[in-house]
Amino acid sequence: MSRSARLVPGAALLVLALPLSACDGGVHGVPGGSGVRDPYFPKSGNGGYDVTHYGLTLSYDPARRHLSGTAVITARATEDLSAFDLDLKGLDVEKVTVEGRDARFARAGQELTVRPHDDLDKGETFAATVRYSGTPETITDPDGSEEGWLRTADGALALGQPTGSMAWFPGNHHPSDKASYDITVTVPKGLQAVSNGQLTRETTTGGRTVFAWHEAEPMASYLATVAIGHYTVKRTTTGKGLPVYEAVDPTQEGASRAVLAKIPEIMEWAGYNFGPYPFSSTGAIVDRPEDADYALETQTRPVFPGAPDTETLVHELAHQWFGDSVTPRSWRDMWLNEGFATYAEWLWREDHGGDSAQRTFTKLYDGTSDDVDDPDEIWAFPPAKPSGAAHISDPPVYQRGAMVLHKIRQKVGDDTFYDIVQGWTAAHRHGNADTADFTAYVEKRAPDQDFDAIWSDWLYGEGKPAHP
Incomplete structure (x- = not known):
């Protein structure tokens, strides 16, 4: 979402x-x-x-x-x-x-x-x-x-x-x-x-x-x-033959055309980074801005209230791997959805001429990021323990959840990190998983590393960690 x-x-x-x-x-x-x-x-x-x-x-x-x-x-x-x-x-x-x-x-x-x-x-x-x-x-x-x-x-x-x-x-x-x-x-x-x-x-x-x-x-x-x-309906395929079905409210057609044309490119990029696409079609539904307050990763066909920007489209398509195929076991595990989808935005930005993921991480830690309205919001609670049902979609779940993933990447390096990500989506394809499953999987794939500080300070710890 x-x-x-x-x-x-x-x-x-x-x-x-x-x-x-x-x-x-x-x-x-x-x-x-x-x-x-x-x-x-x-x-x-x-x-x-x-x-x-x-x-x-x-x-x-x-x-x-x-x-x-x-x-x-x-x-x-x-x-x-x-x-x-x-x-x-x-x-x-x-x-x-x-x-x-x-x-x-x-x-x-x-x-x-x-x-x-x-x-x-x-x-x-x-x-x-x-x-x-x-x-x-x-x-x-x-x-x-x-x-x-x-x-x-x-x-x-x-x-x-x-x-x-x-x-x-x-x-x-x-x-x-x-x-x-x-x-x-x-x-x-x-x-x-x-x-x-x-x-x-x-x-x-x-x-x-x-x-x-x-x-x-x-x-x-x-x-x-x-x-x-x-809706104006458009049916195409990606370069690998995956069906793409887009349904766009006529009032949003012009504003959506260029960004939706990137779906095949985003799908190829996501498949390279996250592993094989887990479903048999993709696409988007674009309604009017007043029809909803948020975009949502509805399976195979994300919904957008008005024309999305590129990073929002990346976010919801990344959810097809993280949230839709690998689905949380309970709503406590929302960071496994939103942390990964947010980190996908960081990776897209990094790969397409924007800030590196490290730069995005540093800005969030220093309180200079434009990704959040209030820089202190991301430290309100740990991503693995939202402070109630009203907060499962708050910034700590998204931004600090992505920061957890970046800390793992820092620890193990790119090759092992992407092995972990692709192995995770394969191991739990079309299934359910929780935070304990994820931490155990990371430790198993990188047995020579000690992740205790990441789990205690970034994933479960209260407040802002002392060191970035």
């Missing part, structure tokens, strides 16, 4: 807690947990199952702001389950089935609790289908920024970091549970619907157009997006 600032209640819930009767075959399952105890968003995600695929069929009417959806969630039970939760905020749930049989359900806040007709056995793969509709909500983050389903002048924009995806589809909304996606969106004729992955179908019938998108590689739900509106 690149931030510019930053119904059926009541008694039904009691039924879910009651044991199965003897005629149901007795009790062997338990309800899955609501929340996965994320240190900053404890209600996010759910226990007891692992999602492997989301099939989302959506229809949106911008004039009425009405969304109708059917979500088919394919998952594997990780324990014996008598019930499980899905995250869904707002919207009206009409029906839930599990393995084709009607299931009881209840709502409480963002929790949609589902009780299947039959218990689910550990290891069992099952499909839960949820039919829902209504006016999707815009969610205000702890830091004051907005996400979820954002209304735009000609449609809508769905952004999910960190919790917004639950505003438009039910799911296991925590970065630790990744899945493949099929997202099919029907909109009034004349509008486009852009999402992640590759466009597999576009058909118009009776005044409505259907856009079907397929993302085969695992994706955290906060990286899913749908952009609905009038």
Whole structure:
């Protein structure tokens, strides 16, 4: 991310807690947990199952702001389950089935609790289908920024970091549970619907157009997006044949043309430095500046509010490796996303006639950098320990996170540093990792070096380190 600032209640819930009767075959399952105890968003995600695929069929009417959806969630039970939760905020749930049989359900806040007709056995793969509709909500983050389903002048924009995806589809909304996606969106004729992955179908019938998108590689739900509106669409390929799909609001077309033309060059540069690109397409969505407060690394197709500058484009494309493919295990590990993407900006600057990464680092340490408004902000807390949910996108996570990486580079030299970076993206490709995984990996790849001072002073230490 690149931030510019930053119904059926009541008694039904009691039924879910009651044991199965003897005629149901007795009790062997338990309800899955609501929340996965994320240190900053404890209600996010759910226990007891692992999602492997989301099939989302959506229809949106911008004039009425009405969304109708059917979500088919394919998952594997990780324990014996008598019930499980899905995250869904707002919207009206009409029906839930599990393995084709009607299931009881209840709502409480963002929790949609589902009780299947039959218990689910550990290891069992099952499909839960949820039919829902209504006016999707815009969610205000702890830091004051907005996400979820954002209304735009000609449609809508769905952004999910960190919790917004639950505003438009039910799911296991925590970065630790990744899945493949099929997202099919029907909109009034004349509008486009852009999402992640590759466009597999576009058909118009009776005044409505259907856009079907397929993302085969695992994706955290906060990286899913749908952009609905009038867009100028451009399809090209990189020099290596990677499909590039750009969707640009007509008001931003002129301002975006030159910078988006750099996507193939940036992708080649990033692949050389970070390892093979982990997905099957790339591109960008450029909406109007008033549509969002920040750019976001939505998988394969980053979103920008207005035409980005080159370094912002580099930042969000670098996230495809750091954050999208290698995804944090919890929101505490955001620096692994943002520190790497910020350092990618430094490296691009270094390789393209600007300040060296060392010069950028020194300016930040000395308080003379233009990259932050307040030079003291980056020392407010250590990057590996943000001081609450409202601060996971603050300067220490970005700039001081990048400084950690530069200290590693200083310690081991360029050859070993790039071996570490490329090995890291390969070792955790399409997976999840946390800070402890990263520090252990660095130490393993450079066993002759002592990193204790970097970890204690720069990664976990409070305040400004005594020496740069």
